[in-house]
Amino acid sequence: MDLSRLPSDYLQLISAFRRQLRFYLRTLRYVGCLGFVLVVGGAVTGVTIAEGSSMGTAAASLASGLGSIATFGIIFCALIGGDAIAMDFGSGTGYFMLVLPVRRAILLLGRYLGAFVVTVSLVLVIYAFAIFATAWFYGLGGIPWADVGASFLLALLFVASVLATAFFFSSFFRSPAMSIVTTILVLFLGLDIADGILVVTGIEPWFSILYAGEVISNAIVPVAHKTVTQVAGLTITTYSPYQWEGAVIMVAYLVVFLFLSIVIYQRKESKG
C-alpha cells in the first residue's frame, strides 16, 4: 500500500469521532440515561409547575433546576466514558481496533469527543427543563440569558474534565463494569466524603472536581466564597468556589487526566 494513501491524523480523528458517537448513541447506557433524565426532569418540572413553586426569582428558579447537574454530570460521565480504555483490554475490541493503522492517541481523542457530545446532550436536557420551568413562571424575557450562557459553558468544561477523569480511571481496569463502578465511587462518593470531612477542618477542597462543579449553579445565583457557622459547638466552614477558581480546577483535571489517559493508553499492552 502506498503510504500516501494513509489518512492524516486529523481525518482519522474525524472518523474515530463519528464512529464512536454512533456507538455511544446506540448503547443501552445512553438510552437509559436519556430516559432517566427525561422522566425525572419531566416529573420534577411538572410538580414544580403544578405546585406553582416559583422560587421567588428567575435566577433562583434556574439555579434550583440546575442544582443537581454536577451530581448527574458525574454519573453520566462515568457511565458513558468509564470503560473507554478498559473496553480494549477486557474484551476483543482492542484486538480489532489496536491493530489498525491509527495512533492510539487519535482513537482515544475520537472516543473522548464522542463521549463528550453524548454526555452534553444529556446535560442539555437538564438545562431545557430548568429553562422551561423558569420561563413558565417568568417568561422567556425574565431569564438571565448571559448567566445561563456562562453556566452552560462551565457545565461543558465540567463534563470535559469529569470525562477526562473517567477515561483515566478506565485505564487501570480490564473489566468495563469495574471501571465504571470505581469511577462513580471515587468521583461521587469519595470526593463527597472528603468534602464533608474538610467542612469540619476548615480546609477549602480546591482539589475536588465535585467542589469545582458548584460554579455551574453559582454562575446564576452567586454564593459567598466562605461561610462559617457554629453547630453544637462545632465550627463548620463551607466554601463555594469562585467562578475562575472552579474553571481552573476543571481545566487542571481536564489537562492532567486526559494527558495521563493518552500516555497510559499508548503504553498499555494486550497481555491477555
Added chain:
Amino acid sequence: MSRIEVHELSKYFTASRPALVDASFAYEGSGAIGYLGPNGAGKTTTLKLLTGLLRPTRGSATINGIDVAEDPKHAMADVGAVIETPEPYPSQTVSEAIEMVAEFRTGDLRGSREEIAALHARLELPPFDQRTGRLSKGQRQRVVVAAALVRDPRILLLDEPTNGLDPKERILIRNLLNDLKKDHLILMSSHLMQEVTEICDQVIFINQGQIVLRDTVENIARRFQARAVDAEFATPMPIDRIRGLGPLVQDVVVIGERRFRIMFDGTNSARAEILAGLVKLGPVLSYASASLVLEEAYLSLMQGTGNAHVGASPRSSSDVAG
C-alpha cells in the same frame, strides 16, 4: 516489496519466564509462512509484538522497514491482522465494522461498497445490516477476516485464523489464503498441521519462546518424511506380523484395516529392507512416505527427539517467501 523482520526480539512478562527469546527471522515478497508451536510457545506473543499490541523487552519488529514499536501507524499501514479473538463494537453492523477499517486505512469510502460486497460474497458473510454482537463465533471470525482484507493490505498477520470455524468455513478460509499468498505475504500461526501443510510454503517452529527450526515445507518434508512410511496391503494384516519384521521397525501405527504407518531410522537401506519384508507378508498395494510430515516434525521437535536446532538457520536470515 512487502517485508516482515524480527531481530533478536525478546519479550519477558516476568524475569523468570520469558515468552520470547531472541527470535530472528525475515521474509519478503509473497507467500505463506506457518508459525507452529504448542500452547504458550510464543506464537501469539510474536504476532502481538509485530502488531504493536505488546512492546518488546529488547530487539525489534519491523514491517516494511518501519519499527512497529516506534511508529505503529505507518508500520501497520499495509497490514491486515487477526490476533486472538477480535470483536468489532457489538452495536456495529457487519458493513459498518468493515467500512470503519476501510476508512481508517484510506480516509474515504470510495469503492468500499463494491469491495465489501465482493468480500461478502467471497467469505459468505452474514447480512450487511446484522449487528456484530449478535453473530456466532464463526460468523464474527469471517467478518474480522473480511475487515483485515479490506483495502487489500499486502501483509497478513493471522493468529490461528480458522480457530472456532466449522469444516466448511475452514475450507473457505484455506482457499482464500491459498489465493492470497500468490501476491501477499502471510504469516499465520496454527495448531493444525494439515492446514499449514496445505497453505504454507515455509514454516517456523517455536517452542518455549525459542525458534527451533525454520525452513521450507519441502525441506522439512524431505527430512522428516524419511523417517516414516505408509504401507497398504491388499488384505487385512495383523500388526504383530509387521512388528515382527525385526529391529528395523521402530514403531507401527494402525491407520486403517489394511494401512499402517511404520517408523524407522530413515536410511534408504532400512526403507528397502522393510519393503522387502512387507512383500513377504502379503501383497502390498502401496508403500510411500508418510504424508503428515509437519505433524511428524512438530512432535519430534517438541519432544526434543528430532533435529532441533540443526536447521534453526538453514537459510540466510532473509528469505524470499514467494
